[in-house]
Amino acid sequence: MTITLPGSDRALRPGKVLCIGKNYAKHAAEMQSAVPTEPVVFLKPATALIGDGETVVLPPMSQNVHHEVELVAVIGRGGKNIAEAEALDHVAAYAVGLDMTARDLQSKAKQKGHPWSIAKGFDTFAPLGNLAPAEAVPNPQDLHISLMVSGEKRQHGHTGAMVFRLATLIAYCSRIYTLDPGDLLYTGTPEGVGPVEDGDVLEATCTGLPSLRVTVRRD
Ligand code: MG
Secondary structure (H helix, E strand, O other), X not given: OOEEOOOOOOEEOOOOEEEEEOOEHHHHHHOOOOOOOOOEEEXXXXXXXXXXXXXXXXXXXXXXXEEOEEEEEEEOOOEXXXXXXXXXXXXXXXXXXXXXXXXXXXHHXXXXXXXXXXXXXXXXXXXXXXXXXXXXXXXXXXXXXXXXXXXXXXXXXXXXXXXXXXXXXXXXXXHHOOEOOXXXXXXXXXXXXXXXXXXXXXXXXXXOOOOEEEEEEEO
């Protein structure tokens, strides 16, 4: 999938899909996890990305795929060791996204101390809504974010409840990875995660952003 940054006419294929785990205390609690004292960072491959109107495909390897609705920041200006005070200047756009998770495979991986790359990385496991320019979001920590599954409200949260704020996350990630234009940062999910089934329609919304609608199909 490609994205086009606001003010640009060049389509980019995102190089990195950075994701943050357990970034809302109530979600950490529902996962029976402690609230992290440092950001929990993992990556998805770019092949997991799909756009609005596309289809999440449930893989045969998992019997329990969960939805996680998240605010996504799109990097416009890259950098390394970005200062927290300047971090939001590196964001070109925002979108609402879904961090689809094979919870059964993730639980097994956690038990064994293995990485989450399989549980989080299947094709179609990173739906991304259409982008809104960063100027449309005066404060990324003051947004309501929600998810309906086949007409039923399943998740609702407020980005003010993030454990680590977006600026902190960008600064932190940029100490590890050089950030490039088009990189995506999924900022973690509020509580209310749960399974999706063949035929479900997922509708994600976030204040000031285009909504995201995808359907679910079992492979
Ligand atoms: Mg997540």
